[in-house]
Amino acid sequence: MQISVIGCSYLGAVTSSCLAALGHDVVGVDINERIVAELSAGRAPFFEPGLQEILSEQGSTGRLRYTTDPSAVAGSAVHFVCVGTPQRAGENAADLRQVDSAVEGLLPHLRPGDVVVGKSTVPVGTAARLAARIAEVEPEATLVWNPEFLREGFAVEDTLHPDRIVYGVPDGPAGERARAILDEVYAAPLSDGTPLVVTDYPTAELVKVAANSFLATKISFINAMAELCEVAGGDVTALADAIGHDDRIGRKFLNAGLGFGGGCLPKDIRAFMARAGELGADEALTFLREVDTINLRRRDRVVEMARQILGGAVADRRIAVLGAAFKPNSDDVRDSPALDVAARLDQHGADVRVTDPHAIPNARAIHPHLTYVTSVDEAVDGSDLVLLVTEWREYATLDPAALAQKVRGAAIIDARNVLDPVAWRGAGWTYRGLGRP
Ligand code: UDX
DSSP states (O other), X not given: OEEEEEOOSHHHHHHHHHHHHTTOEEEEEOSOHHHHHHHHTTOOSSOOTTHHHHHHHHXXXXXXXXXXXXXXXXXXXXXXXXXXXXXXXXXXXXXXXXXXXXXXXXXXXXXXXXXXXEOSOOOTTHHHHHHHHHHHXXXXXXXXXXXXXXXXXXXHHHHHSOSOEEEEOOSSHHHHHHHHHHHHXXXXXXXXXXXXXXXXXXXXXXXXXXXXXXXXHHHHHXXXXXXXXXXXXXXXXXXXXXXXXXXXXXXXXXXXXXXXXXXXXXXXXXXXXXXXXXXXXXXXXXXXXXHHHHHHHHHHHHHHHHHHHTTTOOTTOEEEEEOOSSSTTOOOOTTOHHHHHHHHHHHTTOEEEEEOSSOHXXXXXXXXXXXXXXXXXXXXTTOSEEEEOSOOHXXXXXXXXXXXXXXXXXXXXETTOOSOHHHHHHTTOEEEEXXXX
């Protein structure tokens, strides 16, 4: 099938290359020349495990190409909209300008029977509005809302082998036809037994934000329990294991620590609250305000812990910050709790040395004044305190005895609860986890 993908940054780069891997002829269109140049050369424009391989593989089949020319979508029967919906500056609501302009750019090229597939995360009601706009120009084209659930770090895997596929389609024969076309697009995962939920536009839009809100709530729930453990002397990791054995609860997403960040969860729950307010259902999502607050409070807690360990003030003390990305296996620093903590300590006058295996260039672009180093050794050299803030495997497996030789003060805050307190204390470290005695 001939498919166009509009927007080739994170979501679009992964979607386009995976659609080619599913056997389709794909053209990716983006206004960003750098991204198009990188993708055209078969190079991943950001760090994502497996993306590089799939791009070079699919690029060489001739089934995958990238361009800045918006008219390249002409000739495709299916058009995926994969642009970003960031948080509006100074507001909680989503900024839909990229989605609107992607659809406007498509309109002159649409032909009867074409299917437009919305993948971006949007406020509920957007699909109906876009469908009406499409109908003004090409009444025989159909919009399907098909949210994406991929996780950074596992994006290729999640796209090729999704947990579920959701289509929001209009009622009637046009919807039936569009559904059949998408069944063809996703023939491979569907034949592997991937569950399919076919529903209306608002439900499909809500599935995405509901899923992200649930995940965010789960994380803030366990972080609230961590706060309780901290005052009562309990261990939140044992608590999470114990409640996680109840399969109605489940152990996944119960890792207490520095909380959630990234380009999705924080902005999605805020945009969801803003949209609920517009719809007069503000009260239904008041709890998400608390989820957001608990999440941000974890960052205060780590800064406060650093101050306590260093005898009341962090000014002029050297602090090694291990991690800048919002999570491991990603170079993404959008709303990164790790980088936020580093920046706050720097503001309080600490001599902060930040390291990360992949995210330093992105971190530098946001916080150019911080000191970045390329290895753990350089970060910890002569440090008074070590902070593990992103649980990269190489940080979670550090040898406490060897590291103790390099620091000035053997104190560590394990803000992701991935180290063994017994081993670290045994090697002479002052060890502090979050929600752990
Ligand atoms: C998320 C959703 O998981 C994905 O389905 C959706 O499509 C996009 O948003 P992503 O932002 O890539 O994906 O990361 P995710 O793995 O969900 O982690 C989000 C944040 O939560 C990270 O900062 C992570 O460190 C944090 N987290 C996750 C915890 O603090 N504790 C946990 O137990 C799990």
